[in-house]
Amino acid sequence: MDEHAAQPPHLTPARRAVLGEAAAAQAEELMAENVSVVALTFVDTAGIVRVKAVPVERLGQAAALGVGASPCFDAFLQDDSAVPARFTGGAIGDLRLHPVPERLTPLPALPGWAWAPADRYGQDGAPHPVDGRAALRRETDRLAAEGWSVRAAFEVEWTTAPEFAGPAYGMTRLIDAAAYLRDVVQGLAAAGIAADQVHPEYSPSQFEVSVAAEDPVGAADTTILVRQVIRAVSREHGVAASFAPRTGAEVGNGGHVHLSLWRADEGGPVSVMSGGTGPCGLTPEGEAFTAGILARLPALLALGAPSVVSYLRLVPSHWAGAFACWGLENREAALRLITGPAGTGTAADTEAANVEVKCFDATANPYLALAGLLAAGRAGLAAGAVLPAPVTTDPALLDAAERDRLGVAALPASLDEAVAAFEADPVLAEALGEPLADTVAAVRRGESALFAGASPEQIIEAARGRF
Incomplete structure (x- = not known):
């Protein structure tokens, strides 16, 4: 090290x-x-x-x-x-x-x-040595020593019980939950967090709040605080909030991570996620960082989708990113490149671009999840990694031969598969250090054994009140 x-x-x-x-x-x-x-x-x-x-x-x-x-x-x-x-x-x-x-x-x-x-x-x-916050701070410092910084943010999705009525993304549901969502936004503001947006999500009584990007350690701290505020406001409204990847027979809650890489410059950090000649406007460095993450997604799932219930959410054609591929604004790709608005005459033209990791969820320790992503991106930078062709459709609709041609593989379908990939990955092992990497693997194997033979309903029920 x-x-x-x-x-x-x-x-x-x-x-x-x-x-x-x-x-x-x-x-x-x-x-x-x-x-x-x-x-x-x-x-x-x-x-x-x-x-x-x-x-x-x-x-x-x-x-x-x-x-x-x-x-x-x-x-x-x-x-x-x-x-x-x-x-x-x-x-x-x-x-x-x-x-x-x-x-x-x-x-x-x-x-x-x-x-x-x-x-x-x-x-x-x-x-x-097993402190996740320290591991993330370490990885942030390693990138800084090489002239890089990262801005990150977590999307927070949750469901409530009892349910608020109304269709997916529907104004009917927002009206039903208007006082509740107002108090969530006001509670966040009172805790110093400005919500970028809040809306009803796809599943029954599911909502999402997004916040601004910040440094990685700050982003992990913030997502913990956001969830606690939501829990407290929910209790005041007589509902229980759950951030678990599945809480019933529906599209589950994600814990999507947004990342952008910035190069140190005399005039201040400069984003390398846009304005380049690479695929979809990526610079060579932005491409290498993204490719490093893509290459290690199976192993990264042990950090970002670390529970048995995670794999009940991580299924094809549910916007969960079940295939290791990337694409421009492709919500079925595990990595979705977002270029942001153009022609606005504001900083958003060059600074909004980021990559969204869609296969992660909120059972993750956010510090460990981000530490792994930074380590993978840093390895991509060191190797000058390049991306395969972007996928422009739902990869589940491609036949096996076409997926092979594009280099698209299904992500692990179980926690056991993810742990095996994690234990075989030298970059993540080096980044976390032996005590932390060994503990992660031991806990993941323990979670698998805990739910061996359990039905999906039993797995969902066990997670609903824990996360």
């Missing part, structure tokens, strides 16, 4: 003091806003958001010294059972959760509460 893959530095006394002072000052502001408690969250390997909370008066101490938390959660499955893992889990040892001051956010949707993501460190101040 090169120097840019090294873990973030230890928490020194000086760094602890800086964190503590910043958090203590924020605590004073929070108390003035009648905030009493701060929820500190991290996401485990199975994609469950775990939490420890501290009284606001203890926030400065928590930032400097951390809050104790067992390492057992890294080996937890979605049902809170655990698997043996070589590098983490079990009853022995302790970690420290350190709130991230710059993301500390009051939660008006949960009166009296604030939220912050937490970085996890050992008792000695060393970063926890």
Whole structure:
């Protein structure tokens, strides 16, 4: 592993003091806003958001010294059972959760509460080697050292029970859910998140909200916060929100990821996703980055579609991206290239282009999912990778011979297949490091064993209330 893959530095006394002072000052502001408690969250390997909370008066101490938390959660499955893992889990040892001051956010949707993501460190101040947020920060830094940055965003899709009536994308459903969706948008705004758009989705009582792109770590933090706001607002309206890939007999909830690559420049970062001479206007670097992701999609599913229920959503002709291919505005391709508007006379003409990863869902730990995508894109850049021809139709409609000619293959149809591809991929293993990669594989195999022999209905029911 090169120097840019090294873990973030230890928490020194000086760094602890800086964190503590910043958090203590924020605590004073929070108390003035009648905030009493701060929820500190991290996401485990199975994609469950775990939490420890501290009284606001203890926030400065928590930032400097951390809050104790067992390492057992890294080996937890979605049902809170655990698997043996070589590098983490079990009853022995302790970690420290350190709130991230710059993301500390009051939660008006949960009166009296604030939220912050937490970085996890050992008792000695060393970063926890199985911490997903640290892995994503590491990959972001590696790209930065090579002169690149990435902007990312997650789409958030969810379903509610009881249901709101009305057809897919229908104004009837929006009217039925108007007060609810208004409060979702207002709750997000109160938490500092501007929704780009919100609308009824395809399935019964399904909705989607989109937010602006930001740096990868920020994007992962934001999607966690968005989901918690939606959950809180939903409860106030007497409905339960689920982000699980399938919640019934319908097109499921995705967790689509949007990515764009930017080159460092004296005048500021410049997008390389448009204005080039490559396919669909990609520059050579934008093409290489995208091709690197495409080449590793089967292995990346172990990070981005990491649950057994994921593969009940990931089926052909359901806009889930079940085939490893790409295409311009092709919603059946696993990678959809979006060029954005043209001729507007605004920055959107050159800056809106991005690639959408459609085969991921919200059972993913978003930090791990993005870390894998960045590592794959970086490998594509290093290799000068090129894309195959774009697919211009639903790949499921092509016969086998035509798919072979175009180099289009079906993505793994089960979690076991995805784990096998992940374990065989050296780029992802190197990027995550042995402790994290080994733990991911152990948890995925545990999830497969947990649901061995279960019916689709049983798998859906088990996931509905967990994600």
